[in-house]
Amino acid sequence: MSPSVAAVHENRESVLRTFARLFFIIFMIAAMLIAFFSWQRAVEQSRQQLSHSSQLMAQGMRSHLLTFELVLTSMAEELVYRDVFNDPAAGDALLARAQETEMGLVGYGLLDLQGGFVATSTRDLRAPLPDIVTHGQTSESFRRVVEDEQFHIGRPYYFAAVGEWIIPLRVPVYGRDGELAGVLTAGNQIDGGSASWARMPTSSDYSLSVVRNDGFLNYVHPLPADSADLDKTFSHRVNLELRDMVHRGQGFQSLGRDLVDQRTATYFWVEPLQDYELSVVASMPRTQVIQAWLHSMLTPMTLWAFFALVTLLGYYNARRLLRKADYDVRDKREALQHSVAQYHELTRLIPIGVYQFRLTRDGRHEMTYTSERFRDILGLADPLPPSTSLSEHVYKQLHGDDALAFFKQQEFATKNQREFYWEGRLVQPTGERWVSVHSVPGKAIDENTQLWNGVVADITERKAAEEQINLLAYYDALTQLPNRRLLRQRLERAIKNSVENIEYAALLFIDVDKFKQLNDSFGHAEGDRMLREVGGRLEDLVRDHDTVARLGGDEFVVLLTRLATCDDRAASQVEVVLQKIERLLNEPFEVGGQPVRITLSTGIALIDGAEQDIDAVLQQADQAMYRAKEAGRNTQCFYDAHIQQLITEQLELQQELREAINTEQLQLHYQTKVDQSRQVAGVEALIRWQHPTRGTISPGVFIPIAEQTDDIVHLGDKILQRACEQLVAWQNDLERNTWTIAVNVSVRQLRANDFAEKVLITLAETGAKPDRLVLEITESMLMVDTEQVIEKMARLKRVGVKFSLDDFGTGYSSLGYLNRLPIDELKIDQSFVRDMDADEHHHVLIRTILSLGKTLSLTTIAEGVETQEQFDTLKALGCELFQGYYFSRPVPIGELDIDTV
Numbered sequence: 001m002s003p004s005v006a007a008v009h010e011n012r013e014s015v016l017r018t019f020a021r022l023f024f025i026i027f028m029i030a031a032m033l034i035a036f037f038s039w040q041r042a043v044e045q046s047r048q049q050l051s052h053s054s055q056l057m058a059q060g061m062r063s064h065l066l067t068f069e070l071v072l073t074s075m076a077e078e079l080v081y082r083d084v085f086n087d088p089a090a091g092d093a094l095l096a097r098a099q100e101t102e103m104g105l106v107g108y109g110l111l112d113l114q115g116g117f118v119a120t121s122t123r124d125l126r127a128p129l130p131d132i133v134t135h136g137q138t139s140e141s142f143r144r145v146v147e148d149e150q151f152h153i154g155r156p157y158y159f160a161a162v163g164e165w166i167i168p169l170r171v172p173v174y175g176r177d178g179e180l181a182g183v184l185t186a187g188n189q190i191d192g193g194s195a196s197w198a199r200m201p202t203s204s205d206y207s208l209s210v211v212r213n214d215g216f217l218n219y220v221h222p223l224p225a226d227s228a229d230l231d232k233t234f235s236h237r238v239n240l241e242l243r244d245m246v247h248r249g250q251g252f253q254s255l256g257r258d259l260v261d262q263r264t265a266t267y268f269w270v271e272p273l274q275d276y277e278l279s280v281v282a283s284m285p286r287t288q289v290i291q292a293w294l295h296s297m298l299t300p301m302t303l304w305a306f307f308a309l310v311t312l313l314g315y316y317n318a319r320r321l322l323r324k325a326d327y328d329v330r331d332k333r334e335a336l337q338h339s340v341a342q343y344h345e346l347t348r349l350i351p352i353g354v355y356q357f358r359l360t361r362d363g364r365h366e367m368t369y370t371s372e373r374f375r376d377i378l379g380l381a382d383p384l385p386p387s388t389s390l391s392e393h394v395y396k397q398l399h400g401d402d403a404l405a406f407f408k409q410q411e412f413a414t415k416n417q418r419e420f421y422w423e424g425r426l427v428q429p430t431g432e433r434w435v436s437v438h439s440v441p442g443k444a445i446d447e448n449t450q451l452w453n454g455v456v457a458d459i460t461e462r463k464a465a466e467e468q469i470n471l472l473a474y475y476d477a478l479t480q481l482p483n484r485r486l487l488r489q490r491l492e493r494a495i496k497n498s499v500e501n502i503e504y505a506a507l508l509f510i511d512v513d514k515f516k517q518l519n520d521s522f523g524h525a526e527g528d529r530m531l532r533e534v535g536g537r538l539e540d541l542v543r544d545h546d547t548v549a550r551l552g553g554d555e556f557v558v559l560l561t562r563l564a565t566c567d568d569r570a571a572s573q574v575e576v577v578l579q580k581i582e583r584l585l586n587e588p589f590e591v592g593g594q595p596v597r598i599t600l601s602t603g604i605a606l607i608d609g610a611e612q613d614i615d616a617v618l619q620q621a622d623q624a625m626y627r628a629k630e631a632g633r634n635t636q637c638f639y640d641a642h643i644q645q646l647i648t649e650q651l652e653l654q655q656e657l658r659e660a661i662n663t664e665q666l667q668l669h670y671q672t673k674v675d676q677s678r679q680v681a682g683v684e685a686l687i688r689w690q691h692p693t694r695g696t697i698s699p700g701v702f703i704p705i706a707e708q709t710d711d712i713v714h715l716g717d718k719i720l721q722r723a724c725e726q727l728v729a730w731q732n733d734l735e736r737n738t739w740t741i742a743v744n745v746s747v748r749q750l751r752a753n754d755f756a757e758k759v760l761i762t763l764a765e766t767g768a769k770p771d772r773l774v775l776e777i778t779e780s781m782l783m784v785d786t787e788q789v790i791e792k793m794a795r796l797k798r799v800g801v802k803f804s805l806d807d808f809g810t811g812y813s814s815l816g817y818l819n820r821l822p823i824d825e826l827k828i829d830q831s832f833v834r835d836m837d838a839d840e841h842h843h844v845l846i847r848t849i850l851s852l853g854k855t856l857s858l859t860t861i862a863e864g865v866e867t868q869e870q871f872d873t874l875k876a877l878g879c880e881l882f883q884g885y886y887f888s889r890p891v892p893i894g895e896l897d898i899d900t901v
Contacts, residue, residue: 034300042293046284047252050269054282058271068169069151076173076184084119091119106162107187145170145183155216156190156234165190206284213277215243246279353377353456361448365391377458379428399425417441434463476550479535487549491614494561499609504570508558509603509625513633515554522592530589541580578636599634654705661714668722669890673883676875682740685723686890712746724768742774747781756792770800778806797822826853830864850878
């Protein structure tokens with residue numbers, strides 16, 4: 001070889017070696033870059049997968065926990081309303097019915113503050129109910145609810161009553177006085193039942209756990225099959241590093257240990273559960289990420305190897321390598337097609353639809369993939385016309401009320417490269433369908449196009465369940481009207497609106513007069529039907545922005561909003577509504593096949609925003625309603641601050657009356673009864689109150705106050721005791737030993753179960769003769785529990801006690817049961833006596849009563865006789881006994897003198 005040729009060869013070899021070295025360096029750098037970016041991508045994909053899975057599970061858990069909280073809170077209020085602390089059987093029945101619902105909850109129980117079970121849904125199973133205060137994990141949850149007075153989620157434990165592992169859920173129960181009275185508990189099955197976290201599609205590549213803030217596990221997915229493994233899993237805290245990771249909050253983290261397998265390095269995504277002391281943790285072994293990374297490296301490194309081989313072998317090996325490359329491409333295409341087919345099959349089986357689209361800069365959506373479930377949810381059974389794009393097809397299905405929110409969220413997401421989430425209705429030929437759509441921006445193809453990936457789910461059943469839960473929580477079960485909770489929310493808005501817009505609102509408290517009598521007469525079923533019709537009529541006459549609510553029993557509330565800006569005009573508008581209500585409810589109701597008319601007592605409180613306490617506004621309307629009742633029912637009263645002052649004074653007087661009953665402030669006075677010869681036949685015992693500072697207080701003032709409480713019973717017992725003692729004192733008095741003493745009996749006394757026993761015991765202890773005691777009752781006492789009243793009267797009648805029917809003619813006495821009553825006297829009401837000379841009608845009534853008394857062999861007494869003319873007239877008509885100021889005023893026992901009559 002010539003030197004020149006050798007030099008050229010050497011130069012080419014040098015160039016070739018240099019090229020080979022350079023190629024080798026470039027190849028190594030490229031390989032390292034590929035490995036680095038592939039690793040980053042694998043880690044990012046694991047992060048996205050873990051975050052997506054944990055967020056989905058967190059959303060599902062929060063939705064179900066919120067649902068359970070609302071249901072348990074509503075049940076707690078219902079238990080208190082039904083007074084189950086005094087009637088555990090009613091609580092058992094209610095909780096048993098709740099057990100039968102498909103809510104995913106088991107083992108309902110109502111506990112008192114000591115941890116004892118008051119009512120339970122499993123009582124019929126004769127389950128070994130634990131002592132909550134000493135029962136392991138459950139005691140901590142019970143203590144937290146009692147101390148914090150809020151909803152709490154306990155640690156899982158094995159509940160022998162139902163034979164399952166459960167997660168205890170507990171809410172505080174408040175009594176009618178607003179104080180904490182107990183705890184309502186229920187268990188969520190550890191497998192979730194119908195909960196979304198148990199039905200959520202997962203992959204074997206990762207696992208899901210729910211970690212409490214105290215470091216214990218509340219749930220793992222998948223669950224261990226062995227019971228011992230379950231106990232081990234939920235009875236120990238996770239290690240300190242993992243607890244620190246959970247406390248740091250949301251994010252992607254990596255640790256050298258797994259939640260379960262402490263020897264495995266793992267990637268984690270922590271998703272805290274808002275409003276609850278829980279975090280969802282999705283974990284994936286680092287070996288899984290390495291495997292995915294190695295798999296992703298296989299193709300590029302192989303291609304680089306082929307490229308290097310082609311380069312080294314040169315042109316002569318090019319055709320063979322290209323032929324081999326063709327075979328490789330064909331195999332990869334078939335593998336890709338097979339993979340796509342498998343992906344289609346997987347997406348067909350999951351309950352959510354999957355889609356991908358390209359978003360161009362000009363806003364066009366070009367679908368690159370749609371799963372079979374996606375097309376099914378969107379109603380794409382038939383191919384779309386060529387002129388219609390898939391996005392246009394979706395836009396046409398949007399419900400009119402939900403479309404604006406869809407487009408606003410879409411504009412925000414695409415403009416800011418943020419995730420898109422929307423829940424709304426699609427209008428399809430088969431009807432309305434609720435769907436949730438969730439998509440996230442993916443890889444940008446170029447500067448004008450970007451890929452988006454998303455899922456769509458049919459949430460129609462979930463929305464129906466939420467609507468049912470909302471109905472149970474905020475609406476009355478009988479009438480479907482808003483209940484007290486929803487009324488309070490709307491009343492709060494009305495008060496705020498009155499302040500902001502300087503306009504009035506009004507609250508109407510409506511009570512159906514004498515509804516209990518109708519209910520007792522026609523039965524509860526007819527009574528409930530009438531209440532539903534009353535609520536329906538009220539709803540028909542109010543405006544859309546007004547509210548008609550039922551608070552319970554026969555009490556309805558109407559909230560009128562957007563009234564005038566001055567009180568006079570607002571009151572006039574309310575008067576118009578009251579007239580409409582009166583006309584509408586005056587129309588007869590058909591109850592038990594009979595037309596029945598009802599009357600209402602209505603209290604009205606005008607709302608101007610000055611009083612912003614909801615309870616105060618409700619109390620004002622309630623007080624006004626009771627004033628309407630006191631005014632004689634079938635009327636309306638507006639609240640006035642003077643009413644509050646009267647009530648305050650009434651409460652003070654009530655307290656002073658209780659003290660007076662046990663002192664000498666209350667004294668008996670006696671008013672004589674005379675016969676036609678003006679000879680004293682007996683006296684009536686009347687109570688008088690000489691207050692140390694107020695002076696003489698009329699019985700017309702303090703007797704109604706006493707009748708509102710059990711004070712009237714204590715007062716009546718004292719009067720009876722003193723009257724019997726006086727009868728004993730007269731037994732040796734020749735002028736008075738034949739006198740009788742009449743004692744008035746209150747409604748509460750007569751209806752007490754031990755009324756007859758008390759009278760008999762008092763007669764026996766004092767030694768008074770029963771035939772000298774006359775008990776005066778009124779007609780109104782006989783309207784309710786007639787048979788029990790007659791039985792008590794007959795028992796006393798058998799030992800000689802006499803009965804007088806007071807105020808006869810003013811009530812609703814029926815001759816049918818009047819003949820059955822064991823009475824001895826009829827007292828003609830003083831209103832008839834007072835007007836008998838001026839009103840012929842009263843004169844006829846008195847004559848009729850006297851004739852009736854004679855027919856039934858009853859002694860007749862006229863009270864309120866104040867003139868000689870009245871005495872002569874009544875005597876001429878045949879009246880036997882007389883009582884009134886004409887003969888004697890009520891006087892103390894020391895001033896009672898038969899010579900003054």
